[in-house]
Amino acid sequence: MPDILSVILRALSFILLFQAAGVAIYIALFRRRLDRSQGAVRRIGQAAALAGVVLVAGHYALEAARLAGDMSGVWDPTLQEMVWHSPSRAALLCRLLGLLLIAVGLQVGSNRSTIVAVGGAVLATGAFTLMGHTSVNVHRAALATLLLLHLLIVAFWFGALIPLYLASLRETPARASDLVERFTAVATWLVPVILLAGVAMAALLLPNLAALRQPYGRLLIAKVIGFALLMGLAAANRWRLGPALAQRTTGSERRFRRSLAAEYVLIAAILTITAIMTSFFSPKA
């Protein structure tokens, strides 16, 4: 019971955290180009950040229940103290502070508040470097840097999908296509960095491919399939749907929004797989 509840909260908190962090980055990059959608985008980022606070705290509280093997652990001060004195505490505080800074920073659209929100995004995603194998590896500094870079780009990508969807609904067609073009221009350079950071981390972390034959490996392969589908959708947006949007081809907005929704569902599914993997399995290499 605690395991299932914990992984559900973990998956949802991942989705909300990356949504909130991504909105902060999107606002920082494109704020000046948003006429009619900025307010709604900021509110979505705030809502995601605040809901994320609740889920992150809930997931943390359940760690003691997982240690006990049943829900009684939530009320066990010894187990809660054990979790508090583990790396979970630093990760929790970092995530909570980061999410709160995002929520506060997105309240208004000034330069200063945007810097606060982006700082929150870095903190919230940086929390992932405080736990897990990367945090106890001898190459910790390099791994933490690569992981942070990797996650910030994922946040940039995932967090921009709903804002782009809103832009296609609320902004003028010219402005919406301009936003899509600019987002795609940045994404084209950044997405390969996700791959490069992954290569570097793999070289530092994993000794061989044997780990991928375990359940953990099968989930990794499921993620790869999801990633490949995402690349297909991103390529369609880059070369087909984006230009069609710019030329205002009939039905282009609807097809573009459908593609964004599919990307969102796929990334959310990949984040859910990640939550399951990191909760229950290890490479065993």
Next chain:
Amino acid sequence: MKFSSLLSGIALITCAVTADAHAHLQTSSPADNSVITSSPPTLVLNFSEAARLTALSIQKGSEPEQKLKPLPTGAAAQILVPLPPLTPGAYIVSWHALSDDGHVTSGALHFTLSADHVADRTG
């Protein structure tokens, strides 16, 4: 190159971010899925890295699960816990632990205490 190897390679490259392994059980005594001939006085759990055991229970067949206590208070890669005298039957040992990297990890191992052998010895 086999398709599965290619997929594995791509997975290794693109998804290294998720490779945050936790302590996992490497070996144990009694071993997982083993058939033993006498009641073991001690349960030995060998983890891949230091872990702190937080809950341990043993269950025979459909009988109620029995919590094993006291548990070691520190983190260690090898953990020894005294076992009560066991009677013949199939057992499941469930464990929960906290890894040094902060992750919660858990698992179960199965073993059978052979009835025939015990009968041979007592007969």
